[in-house]
Amino acid sequence: MLKLVGVTKMLGGQPVLRGIDLDVPEGKLTTIIGRSGEGKSVLLKHMIGLLQPDSGEVWVDGVEISRLRGHALNEVRKRFAMLFQGAALFDSLTVFENVAFPLRERLRMKGPEVTSRVDEKLEQVGLAGMGHKFPAELSGGMRKRAGLARALVMQPEIILFDEPTTGLDPLMAKSIHDLITSMQRKFGFTAVMVSHEIPEIFGISDYIAMLKRGKIAVMAEPAEFQRTSDPEIREFISVGGTMPLTKVVSAG
Amino acid sequence: MTLLALMGRWALTYVAEMGRMLIFMVASFAWLARPPLRGRQIIKQLHFIGYKSTFVVVLTAAFTGMVLALQGYYTLRKFGSEGLLGSAVAISMIRELGPVLAALMVTARAGSAITAEIGIMRITEQIDALDTMAINPLQYLITPKLVAGLIGVPLLVAIFDVVGIYGGHLVGVELLGVNAGSYWNSIESAVEWKDVYGGILKSVSFGLIVSWVCCYKGFYTKMSAEGLGTATTEAVVLSSVLILIWDYFLTSLFM
Numbered sequence: 456m457l458k459l460v461g462v463t464k465m466l467g468g469q470p471v472l473r474g475i476d477l478d479v480p481e482g483k484l485t486t487i488i489g490r491s492g493e494g495k496s497v498l499l500k501h502m503i504g505l506l507q508p509d510s511g512e513v514w515v516d517g518v519e520i521s522r523l524r525g526h527a528l529n530e531v532r533k534r535f536a537m538l539f540q541g542a543a544l545f546d547s548l549t550v551f552e553n554v555a556f557p558l559r560e561r562l563r564m565k566g567p568e569v570t571s572r573v574d575e576k577l578e579q580v581g582l583a584g585m586g587h588k589f590p591a592e593l594s595g596g597m598r599k600r601a602g603l604a605r606a607l608v609m610q611p612e613i614i615l616f617d618e619p620t621t622g623l624d625p626l627m628a629k630s631i632h633d634l635i636t637s638m639q640r641k642f643g644f645t646a647v648m649v650s651h652e653i654p655e656i657f658g659i660s661d662y663i664a665m666l667k668r669g670k671i672a673v674m675a676e677p678a679e680f681q682r683t684s685d686p687e688i689r690e691f692i693s694v695g696g697t698m699p700l701t702k703v704v705s706a707g
Numbered sequence: 708m709t710l711l712a713l714m715g716r717w718a719l720t721y722v723a724e725m726g727r728m729l730i731f732m733v734a735s736f737a738w739l740a741r742p743p744l745r746g747r748q749i750i751k752q753l754h755f756i757g758y759k760s761t762f763v764v765v766l767t768a769a770f771t772g773m774v775l776a777l778q779g780y781y782t783l784r785k786f787g788s789e790g791l792l793g794s795a796v797a798i799s800m801i802r803e804l805g806p807v808l809a810a811l812m813v814t815a816r817a818g819s820a821i822t823a824e825i826g827i828m829r830i831t832e833q834i835d836a837l838d839t840m841a842i843n844p845l846q847y848l849i850t851p852k853l854v855a856g857l858i859g860v861p862l863l864v865a866i867f868d869v870v871g872i873y874g875g876h877l878v879g880v881e882l883l884g885v886n887a888g889s890y891w892n893s894i895e896s897a898v899e900w901k902d903v904y905g906g907i908l909k910s911v912s913f914g915l916i917v918s919w920v921c922c923y924k925g926f927y928t929k930m931s932a933e934g935l936g937t938a939t940t941e942a943v944v945l946s947s948v949l950i951l952i953w954d955y956f957l958t959s960l961f962m
Contacts, residue, residue, distance in 0.1 A: 505835055528842040536839065543836035546826075559838045560847070563743070591770075 456481040456645055457613060462501055462511035462521075463669075464494070471497050473669030475511065482607065484639050485658045485674075489666030490691070495649040496540070499615050502647065504528050515613075533561070536611040540618045541661065544590040550577070550585030554604045561609070575674040576604040580634060582635070584656030596627035600634065607638060614639075617646040628652060632659050637705050653692055715719060731845075731926070732919050735853055736847035748851035756817045756852070756918070757859030761866065763812050768867040771804055772796060772874025779875075780883050789879075790889035794897030796875035797868075801906045805868040807954050810913035813860055814946045818921040821852060822942040825925030826935040834926070849922045856918025857911055860911040864910035905961045912957070913950050 457479040459473045464472040471494035478609060479485050479502075489495050501513055504520050513521045520531050544553045558564040564572075577583055580600040590598055599619055606614050611636040620628035632652070636659045639646045650656050656663065657677040664674040665688055673683050683689060722962060779795045828834050837844045872894065879885040903925035928935050 500835075503839055505838055507941075529843070532839060532841040537836070539832045540838060541831055543832040546831075557842070560842050561840060603838055 456516055457502060457647070458514040459498075459501065460512045460514070462508040462513065464497060464501065464506065464508050466497065470669060472501070472508070475501075475666075475669070477664060477671050477672055479645060479647055480501065480543075480662060481645050481663035482643050484636065484648065484659065485662040485664060485670045486648045486650050486660040487664045487666055488650060488656065488691075491651075493666045494669060495666055496617050498649065499617050499649055501539075502613075503532060503537055503615060533609075534550060534612045535615065536606035536613075537615040538599070538606045538617065542590070542598040544598060544601055544605070546590050548589075548600045549586060550582065550588050550590070550593070550604075553590070554586075554608050557606065559657065566632055568597055572608060573604075576608045577601075579607070579638070580604045580676060583590070594627075595622050596631060598599050599623070599631050603631075603638070605632060607642070611644060613645045613647070616646065616650075618649050618651065620650065620652055632656075635659070653694070666685065708787055708892055727927075728923050731849075732853070732915075735845045735849040735922075737844065737856070738850045741846070742838035745847065745851055747805070748847065749854050749936075752855035753854060753859050755820075756855045756864055756954045760813050760816050760863055761769050764809050764863045764867050765870050767812050768805070768870035769799075769874040769877075771808060771873070772800065772871035774801055774877075775871070775880045775952060776875035776878040776883070780879055780885065781884050789883075789885050791873070791893050791897075792879045792885050793872075794893035796879070797872050797894040797898050798902060800868045800871040800875075801902045803954070803958070805864045805871060806909035806913055807907050807950060808859055808948050809864045809867040810910065810917060811947055813856075813863060813914075814917050814921070814943055814950070818946050819939050819943050820919045821918065821921040822925035822928075822939045823935065826928035826938050829926065829928050830930055830932075844926075847961055849926065852922050853915065853918045856914040857923075858914070860914025860917065861910040864906060866907065866911075873918065901961065905957070909954060912953060916949050916953065917946050920949065 459475045461479045463470070475498060477498075487495050487498065497506060501508055501582060502520070504513070505633050506524065511521070512519050512671070515531050515534065518531060520528060523531065535683070544550075545556065548556065549584050551573055554576055555569045556567070558569050558580060573586065577586055578701070579601050582600050582604060585597065585601075595603065603619075618636065620631050623631065632655055635646065638644075646661070648656075658679075660677055662674060663677055663680040665680075666702040667670045667687065672685065673680060673688060675683075681692065718826070775796045775808045776792060779792050781790050782791060783791055783795065802812075808862040834848070837847055876887075876890055880887045880890050921942045923946070924938045
């Protein structure tokens with residue numbers, strides 16, 4: 456469904472991506488890990504066409520999107536949603552208006568249909584009754600939940616999560632992880648998540664991909680990933696503490 | 708590197724920047740031709756750029772008119788021509804001071820805020836979020852502001868002119884004792900329609916300059932607090948300088 460072939464990118468004169476080959480499994484949660492500054496967010500932005508590669512290809516269901524512009528690119532983006540690191544909520548709009556935004560602006564939807572869909576999503580992410588608040592009045596965790604509700608409201612096929620738990624305490628981070636996994640299982644979308652949360656990601660991801668020196672060094676299921684012989688990767692994942700070897704199955 | 712090469716590089720950088728700015732404006736206006744029109748956004752921006760600038764424009768206009776009358780009265784009195792005070796105030800207001808000062812006040816009040824608002828949206832990835840939702844940021848964010856600048860600034864200039872002329876009346880007639888009939892008659896006989904047209908044309912183009920430059924600087928701000936501060940300063944300085952330069956060219960065209 457989502458595939459990157461030989462993607463390279465230079466930023467500020469420095470090579471960031473040096474030939475990314477990645478085939479994202481459909482309907483699964485794939486987590487990309489790597490050291491800070493390795494280009495994980497840059498990689499994510501290539502998947503949705505926010506950045507264009509210097510060379511290489513990005514395929515979405517048989518369509519090569521890296522050279523698309525304007526209307527053609529927007530047509531592909533309609534299948535995506537993205538949860539940004541800081542949630543990227545529009546600060547001049549309330550939580551309700553933020554979640555309703557793509558419905559109103561893209562689908563030109565109005566009235567009670569908007570209200571019912573937004574209320575449903577807010578309830579699913581645990582923000583029922585908070586629709587009247589502005590993003591500035593929310594905690595970091597609540598903002599991420601609102602961002603997730605906005606991402607889910609259009610029922611996308613692919614959702615990209617850019618470090619969804621950055622800046623949250625461990626309990627809040629766990630609740631966001633649980634929410635993402637439960638939503639992913641419930642709706643079956645393809646999820647790609649950039650995260651530093653080791654070892655938690657081994658318990659929630661279907662696949663782990665390690666970005667190292669601008670390339671995908673390893674991509675495997677969590678149990679297999681942890682058996683890697685690469686000493687650098689072993690050191691990277693071992694500093695996170697105890698690693699559950701199998702995926703935790705939580706209730707959707 | 709030789710001085711000539713340095714100057715060449717500087718010139719190329721600025722020509723490229725001007726090209727980017729022009730493409731930004733043309734692309735933003737091109738979105739007007741494609742639905743949806745986003746009338747609500749345009750009205751919201753008109754409220755922000757136009758209505759919310761009214762107070763500062765009225766204040767500036769009143770004192771500009773008053774000081775013009777004060778200066779003009781003592782100059783005209785030397786020639787026994789106090790009766791021409793109204794025309795001196797009105798022509799200065801309509802031809803030059805109204806469009807220029809109103810546009811500069813809008814730049815200071817609304818233009819800087821536009822740059823800061825769009826810049827913060829860029830830094831906090833709100834503009835990227837629009838892109839990911841398949842909503843074009845130019846159409847949603849920029850086009851309504853350009854349209855609001857085109858409509859709002861001429862309306863503010865009209866208010867500026869009227870308030871300024873009444874400010875001149877207050878000082879000239881009420882305080883310094885110029886005959887009220889002379890004041891208004893001199894305006895009627897001296898002001899021509901081409902002065903009014905010229906003022907309108909100036910104000911429309913100044914409205915475009917303010918909204919265009921300030922939107923552009925915010926949209927392409929550097930991703931830091933310092934970068935946003937620099938972008939806001941550049942937006943205000945560049946808008947103000949362009950207004951003054953463009954004013955000279957338009958004035959020389961009408962003369």
